[in-house]
Amino acid sequence: MHRREFIKIALVGASLLALCKASKAFALQTVEKIMKSDDEWKKTLTPEQYNVLRHEGTERAGTSPLLDEHRNGVFACAGCGLELFPSTTKYNSGTGWPSFYKPIEGHIETSTDYKLVVPRTEYHCARCGGHQGHVFDDGPQPTGLRYCNNGVSLKFVPKD
Numbered sequence: 001m002h003r004r005e006f007i008k009i010a011l012v013g014a015s016l017l018a019l020c021k022a023s024k025a026f027a028l029q030t031v032e033k034i035m036k037s038d039d040e041w042k043k044t045l046t047p048e049q050y051n052v053l054r055h056e057g058t059e060r061a062g063t064s065p066l067l068d069e070h071r072n073g074v075f076a077c078a079g080c081g082l083e084l085f086p087s088t089t090k091y092n093s094g095t096g097w098p099s100f101y102k103p104i105e106g107h108i109e110t111s112t113d114y115k116l117v118v119p120r121t122e123y124h125c126a127r128c129g130g131h132q133g134h135v136f137d138d139g140p141q142p143t144g145l146r147y148c149n150n151g152v153s154l155k156f157v158p159k160d
Contacts, residue, residue: 030106031082031106031107031126031127032127033126033127033128033129034080034127034128036128038054041053041054041079044079045078045079046152048152049078049079049152049153052131052150052152052153053077053078053079053128053130053131053152053153054130054131055131056113056115056122056131057131057150058150059097059150059151059152061095061096061097062096063096063151064097064098064150064151064152065151066098066151066154066156067092067096067097067098067151069087069090069098069156070087070090071087071156071158072087072088072158072159072160073087073156073157073158073159074086074087074104074156074157074159075087075090075098075100075149075154075155075156075157076154076155076156076157077125077127077128077130077132077153077154077155078130078152078153078154078155079125079128079130079153080125080127080128080130081155082107082125082126082127082128083104083107083157084103084104084107084108084125084132084154085100085102085103085104085147085149085154086104087156087159089101089102089103091139091140093139093146093148095146095148097133097148097149097150097151098149098151098154099139099146099147099148099149100146100147100149101139101140101141101142101143101144101145101146101147102142102143102145102147103123103147106126107125107126107127108123108124108125108126108132108147109123109124109125109126109129110122110123110124110135111123111124113134120134120136121134121135121136122134123135123147130153131150131153132147132149132150132153132154133147133148133149133150133153134148135147135148136148
């Protein structure tokens with residue numbers, strides 16, 4: 001084998017290895033969807049959770065016990081348990097709903113909501129599609145975003 005052929009084979013091999021690693025990393029970030037019937041959701045959620053998560057309802061401002069949650073941990077979807085926000089991204093927005101400035105990448109999806117005539121960006125759990133809240137561009141740095149979340153759509157998981 002000539003030196004040039006060896007170098008070509010080595011380069012092709014290195015390229016294939018890099019592609020495999022990149023596709024594996026992408027696969028790790030992909031969230032597998034779950035589907036449940038309406039009856040299954042009704043059995044696993046409280047009536048308020050069902051209204052908000054499955055029918056895009058809104059809980060009354062100032063009622064969530066998560067407003068005062070300041071421990072180290074993660075806020076996960078109350079419907080399926082997918083981790084959505086690390087506690088380090090939570091802040092007091094003064095709105096009456098738990099607010100965050102950055103979700104865990106790939107764990108939320110967005111759509112446009114026209115319910116109040118003016119378009120808003122709704123976000124929901126990437127795994128189960130459960131409605132979480134709306135995102136606004138009046139949040140703190142470093143993102144400048146405010147993910148205004150229904151507390152009933154979340155559960156807090158403490159981490160040591």
